[in-house]
Amino acid sequence: MDYTTLQETRRTLHQIPELGFQEIKTQAYLLQKVERMKKRHVEVKQWRTGILVKVSGKNPIRTIGFRADIDGLPIHEATGLEFESMHKGNMHACGHDFHMTIALGVLERLINQPIDDDVVFIFQPAEEGPGGALPFLQSSEWKQWNPDVIFALHIAPELPVGTVSSRAGLLFANTSELFVHFKGKGGHAAYPHLTKDMVVTASSFVTQLQQIVSRKMDPLQSAVISIGKISGGFVQNVIAEEARIEGTIRTLKAPVIDDIKQNIEQMAKGFEISADCSISIDYGSNYYQVFNDANLVKRFKSTVEAIGVQYQEAGPAMTGEDFGYMLKEIPGFMFWLGVDSGYGLHHAKLNPKEEALQVGVDVVESTLRRL
Ligand SMILES: CC(=O)N[C@@H](CCC[C@H](N)C(=O)O)C(=O)O
Numbered sequence: 001m002d003y004t005t006l007q008e009t010r011r012t013l014h015q016i017p018e019l020g021f022q023e024i025k026t027q028a029y030l031l032q033k034v035e036r037m038k039k040r041h042v043e044v045k046q047w048r049t050g051i052l053v054k055v056s057g058k059n060p061i062r063t064i065g066f067r068a069d070i071d072g073l074p075i076h077e078a079t080g081l082e083f084e085s086m087h088k089g090n091m092h093a094c095g096h097d098f099h100m101t102i103a104l105g106v107l108e109r110l111i112n113q114p115i116d117d118d119v120v121f122i123f124q125p126a127e128e129g130p131g132g133a134l135p136f137l138q139s140s141e142w143k144q145w146n147p148d149v150i151f152a153l154h155i156a157p158e159l160p161v162g163t164v165s166s167r168a169g170l171l172f173a174n175t176s177e178l179f180v181h182f183k184g185k186g187g188h189a190a191y192p193h194l195t196k197d198m199v200v201t202a203s204s205f206v207t208q209l210q211q212i213v214s215r216k217m218d219p220l221q222s223a224v225i226s227i228g229k230i231s232g233g234f235v236q237n238v239i240a241e242e243a244r245i246e247g248t249i250r251t252l253k254a255p256v257i258d259d260i261k262q263n264i265e266q267m268a269k270g271f272e273i274s275a276d277c278s279i280s281i282d283y284g285s286n287y288y289q290v291f292n293d294a295n296l297v298k299r300f301k302s303t304v305e306a307i308g309v310q311y312q313e314a315g316p317a318m319t320g321e322d323f324g325y326m327l328k329e330i331p332g333f334m335f336w337l338g339v340d341s342g343y344g345l346h347h348a349k350l351n352p353k354e355e356a357l358q359v360g361v362d363v364v365e366s367t368l369r370r371l
Contacts, residue, residue: 001105006357011083013097017072017090020126023049047141049125063118065147068103069127078348095155102360131285133322150332159338165312166335168294173250175320177284184277186241195239201275202243212263224250250318288324292333
């Protein structure tokens, strides 16, 4: 694929972001692209809304996996780009349009010039939620084409184009979603004493959550609790009977997340008594940390430097990735690809530089050839 085709592909995908396990148009588009480049040594499988493409090698000893996630986020795009999302309320604000395009670009090169080993491209749904990797690992499709080694990339808005970044060991955090539902008693805004106001209760719960991190956790054990959504009530002069908060918990060590959950549950019991309400907690999906294989990262670094791409040592990040589950099963790694955007991941104005597509294709292809 030349640069113009990469750009067109990315723009088409950018216009059709779909949420986890709803990637119907995305899957159809990917299948159509693959069908056009397919040759005799290429096999395709579908898994739910994802697809897998296997390119047989010339003299295979191993199977190498490259995973690209394919879902978008429920964000209203505000880039004003001519190719902005046609699915209002959804956006590729985490760069999965880039991830897919790069995978397609590399796929085409590999089909035309296979390596010795077999390569499986995994276009995986639902990374942002509820998580596609874990159910995929239990599927017959994974068992049939189970790679011996695997890698993936994620765009990095804060890094310049022409730079990649990674590290041996822990790259991304352990995560757990957090959904808390509050039920009290509604009523007239003029008579708060006759109600159990869940907007007030949920608001103080959000504030108190931050004290779990700052007062209950060992400061040397990094943790984050972020609430991204709060809802409750219907109108300005009625006290809300119900409220709900939605957020995420992140830690660098897996057991610390359990300590946080215990603290949240204890705090909820206190709120039930003091606010005279009932509270239910659901942890949604949980992702295992992304832990990179040290030897593979070392080889990756020398590969990218050999093709003139800058390598920067990364620090651990509080981002989560269900790719961590794949790395728990087989050796591999994830790396950041610099895309230089003034706005970060999950921002409605995220606008990665498209020149990074070519760098991504070159880096992934070279890695496959030298891994
Ligand atoms: C790379 C990235 O941004 N990943 C997401 C993963 C979300 C996991 C889950 N839905 C949660 O919020 O805990 C992230 O937000 O880090």
